[in-house]
Amino acid sequence: MSKRIEIPRLTVVRGVDLTEVTSQTAGALRRAGISNVNTDASRIWLGKVHTPAGYASGAHHHGDAETAGYVFKGRAFILYGEHYEQRVELEEGDFIFVPPNTPHIEGNLSDTEELIWMTARTPDNIVVNLDDEPVIPH
Numbered sequence: 001m002s003k004r005i006e007i008p009r010l011t012v013v014r015g016v017d018l019t020e021v022t023s024q025t026a027g028a029l030r031r032a033g034i035s036n037v038n039t040d041a042s043r044i045w046l047g048k049v050h051t052p053a054g055y056a057s058g059a060h061h062h063g064d065a066e067t068a069g070y071v072f073k074g075r076a077f078i079l080y081g082e083h084y085e086q087r088v089e090l091e092e093g094d095f096i097f098v099p100p101n102t103p104h105i106e107g108n109l110s111d112t113e114e115l116i117w118m119t120a121r122t123p124d125n126i127v128v129n130l131d132d133e134p135v136i137p138h
Helices: none
Strands: 029-034 045-051 066-073 075-080 086-091 095-098 104-108 115-122
Touching (some): 045 104, 066 086
Antiparallel strands (some): 029 045, 045 115, 066 095, 066 115
16 A cells, blocks of 8 residues: 655745735844745744944844844844944855844945845844934934
C-alpha cells in the first residue's frame, strides 16, 4: 500500500497586498509580505519597513527574534548601545544583523527621500517599544 504524500501549499503575496496588520513602532511603518497573518508561516516574518525623509523610529527591540535587514532604498542609520551612543550608517545594498533583545533606533539619513528596508525576522515580527526612551533625530 502506498503512502499519501502531503504537498505543502505555496502562497504568493503580491506587492500591492502587503499588510500593515503587524507590530509597529512610531516613525516607521512595517508592511508584512510573509507573516502568520497572510500566509501559513510560523517561524519567519518578512516585510518592508518604510521611514519617511528626516524621521527616526522610536527606541525598540525585537525580543528573542533574530533580525536581518537590507537597505532596499535610501540611506539609514542605527543607534544602539548604552544611551544609543553607538552608530552605524548603511546605504542601498547593505545588510545588517541585529541580535535578539538589542535596543536600537533606526533613522533615515535623507531629508528628501524615503528609506525602505527589507526585513526578515525569526520567529515572528516581535516588536517591544521602549516608550521611556526618546526619539532621536539624525
